[in-house]
Amino acid sequence: MKKNFTHVKALAFAVALVISPASLLQAQNQRNNTEISVQNLPEISKNSVMGNFQANFSGQDIPAGFLITHLGEWLGTDSDHTYKLVKESTDELGIKHFVYQHYFKGVKVGDELILLHEKNGKLTYVNGEISDKINVQVGNSISEMEAEKIAALDMKAVGNTKFSDYEQLITKVDNGRGIELHSVSKIEGFSLKPLNAFIYYIDNSTKNIVKKVSKNYEVDTPSNSLTLYKGTQPITVDSYNGNYRLKDNARNIHTLDGTNLDGNYDPTTGELSGGQEYTNATPDFTATNTKPAVEVQWAMEKAHDYYISRHNRNSYDGNGSILRNYYHFDFGIFGNTPGYGLNAAAIDASGIVCMVYGDGAYPPYASGVVANPVVGIDVAGHEYSHLIIGRNGLGGLNYQGESGAINESIADMMGAAIEFYSGINANWTIGEGILNPAVLPPGYFRSLSNPNSGPAAVGGQQPDTYMGTYWASTANPSDSNDHGGVHTNSGVGNYWFYLLSSGGSGTNDIGNAFNVTGITIQKAEKIIYRALTNYMTPNSTYMDAYNATKQAVTDLYGASGNEQLQNVRAWYAVGIGNGVLATNEVANGGENQFTIYPNPVKGGMFTIENNKNDSTFEIYDVSGKLVKHADKLSKGTNKININGLEKGIYIVKINSNGTSVSKKLIVE
Incomplete structure (x- = not known):
């Protein structure tokens, strides 16, 4: 975005x-x-x-x-x-x-x-x-025209491209071993064929692309019109050349047929060229071929009203800007197969702001075989929420690694919240009814209440524990690894939101036994929205989300009430924090009592700095298997020998005085 x-x-x-x-x-x-x-x-x-x-x-x-x-x-x-x-x-x-x-x-x-x-x-x-130590040469830069050429070559676009927001800055790049700082020319690019939207960071000295961040967020007169999944619903349409079209002028929502989009756009309005109106002789759209588009229009009206009612926000930018939707979009990006429609996306790049929805086709299979049109209310709410996340006023959440997973997770949270707001067959899954359960059981994309349960074929098996089962590597994010597992690792945040809303108990993948009493989805959605718009910065990690929600709860409900207790318990349930609400818990979480270094570990030896008495530690692999049994920690410096552990990601669980803290450990 x-x-x-x-x-x-x-x-x-x-x-x-x-x-x-x-x-x-x-x-x-x-x-x-x-x-x-x-x-x-x-x-x-x-x-x-x-x-x-x-x-x-x-x-x-x-x-x-x-x-x-x-x-x-x-x-x-x-x-x-x-x-x-x-x-x-x-x-x-x-x-x-x-x-x-x-x-x-x-x-x-x-x-x-x-x-x-x-x-x-x-x-x-x-x-x-903050980067307090910076050692880069500034002053030299490549021209805007040269930056456009480098980006255009990478996009491999057929037809028009659009570029904007050229500027000079210093950027951080996580190379998997540490952070590199580069003096770069930044430029934003968009193409329709294929669908690309990226922010490019081009090193001013080498002219290499050192980072690119996706801006294409994927998955996924009164009228009584027929939707695809929710039956007949009230929507608003307007009169148009003697007929009616799917446009709500009061809410500023417009849904068009994206079959013939041609790759061009109006630079003054950002409207894509080739979109056709859905028209009808009467205000009530009831034909079979318009049901998916009606579903999109109805869903966006509900999403629009939800954000105004619950968060006092009018449109994605807070200024009532138009919400454009294009149904029957040919993504054509999955193996370069024309006609691919098993996707939905939000785009906010180079002045182009819209949402596009596929018909569910999975070549050579037509729509309805593998999947139905990707237009459910939770999917539409998810895509709309991506636009809001990108306009949180603090630079959005970068669409890669953990920040990208949090981006996806908040979009899922809000998609579910919008469906509950609608009051019509609400549930905790995303995209139910879209996937054919006979082909892709259990018939939904993701589940907030059971992140492990989604279909593996579309990346629906997600972790419910930080660094737990199904956790995807965040190293070297790119198109080929889902930008560092953004759609997979979002399950951690999803499960936190579900537990905070509805409650639950059990034992997570790293052995934490938890019991959370839900505080209602209405409170949970206020907490995450406030955390997003006041405390999250572009590279926020799950630990940052943990701290941001704690501060949001403090603002809304106080630092030491039941809402805060259930919040830290829900985070503990997904493997973050110690789950204990102490008198000064907001400032002094147990995670600050221990330090692990070096991390990543090389040579089979690392150190745990321990500030507490009577502590022990144990090590688990990412599947939750115990690989090093409990051993005592002394107060102060502890040298830990892990010779024999294979390269990979592990969880170090530190126990002290009845509480536990889990920390990620990378072994190289």
């Missing part, structure tokens, strides 16, 4: 922070007149190699202005690093949010946003992404 910072860049107020000398980094605490300094600020807890971090300021009585003035010093950066305010807002709870963009020697560091959250004049929480 397009990273829409246009409205942010247009703000008149954009100030680069000046880093003050350490001797001046002091202020007076307004409440008790005691002196505060940078050295007394809460410690930063980093979660990933991408530089994701958070710090809890609750109860610290620190004014936002003090940290803003001394932000660079607190983050550990020198005078080459500056921070510019790009967004400031106050939400319905009275919490003020500041978003700062990180720059190095005047060049933007991609994805690196610092988020400050303040209530009643005092900081409550700070999070974001």
Whole structure:
């Protein structure tokens, strides 16, 4: 999806922070007149190699202005690093949010946003992404025309292409062994044949594409008209040349026939050329051939109303922009087979914003044999939610690795929530009725209540535990490995959402016994939406999602109530956190008491730094099999010998005083 910072860049107020000398980094605490300094600020807890971090300021009585003035010093950066305010807002709870963009020697560091959250004049929480040590040459760049040529060659487009958002920045690349920083020319590209939408990052020195991020998110007058899966439903149509068409002007939703899309588009409106109106002599569309398109129109009306009713958001951008849908789209990208229709997608790239839906054809099989049209309400809600995720105001969630899995997961969560909002045969599966259960049992794409149960042939077998059974490698994301398992690993977030909504008990793949009491889907959806739009940055991991939802719960329901208890229990159920709500749990999760390094492990030896007494550890493989039995940990430094373990991904489970923490370990 397009990273829409246009409205942010247009703000008149954009100030680069000046880093003050350490001797001046002091202020007076307004409440008790005691002196505060940078050295007394809460410690930063980093979660990933991408530089994701958070710090809890609750109860610290620190004014936002003090940290803003001394932000660079607190983050550990020198005078080459500056921070510019790009967004400031106050939400319905009275919490003020500041978003700062990180720059190095005047060049933007991609994805690196610092988020400050303040209530009643005092900081409550700070999070974001930061690279405090940068060693790249800036200043040289390739031209926009050359960047377009490099991207066009990679897209292999037949017909028109469109490019936009050319800019210079520093980008982070996870090469599977660590993070590389590159000075790049970034450009966004779109082609219809084949369907491609990517952000390209081209190294200014080598002219190689060092990263590309998909922007094509895949799966997947009053009228009483006939839908494909939900029977006769009320929709809105309008009069058109003496007939009626599938267009709701009040909601700004338009559904067209995408059979003859020709690869062109209107650059001023972003509308694809070749789309044809579905028309009918009366307002009620009841013909068999229009049922899939009617389903899309009805589903999008429900999705639109859901976001306004539950989250006060009008359209994907919050500004009421048009929602265009094209049914009967020929994806033609699966093995380059023309007529492929077992897919649905949301596109937000280079000014093109729309959703496209296939007819279920799986060449040489026609629609209805392997699958029916991919137009269910949860699928449509899923695709629409992708557009909203990309416009969360914080740069979206990059469509690769764990951030991509969270992107897919939130789209599934919201797709299910929209179906429950409709009140019509709601359930916890995605795409039921689309797949032929005789060919692809059990007849749905994915299940939030049982992620393991989906059909393997379409990637529906998902993990319900972080790094557990069916977890897909996130290394070297590309088209060929589903961008690092985004559709597979989303099962972890899906199961968290289901448990938080409805509850459940059991033992997960790494041996954690859990018991969660559901708090209702209405509360769960508020939590994840608030976490998405206030606390998640582009490279958020599952640990970041864990911290973001904890802060969202604190904002909505308090730090220590039942909602927070069930939230941490639900995350523990999927293998993240310790599941315990201590007095200061939000700031001091058990996961911060242990450090594992080096990770990845080379040479058969790694270290566990342990800050607690009476601790033990054990190691599991990703299938949940115990490969190293429990052994005692001393307080302090522990050298662990794992000679004999095969290369791969493992889970280290650390137990202390009745609680447990699980950490990922990579053995090379």
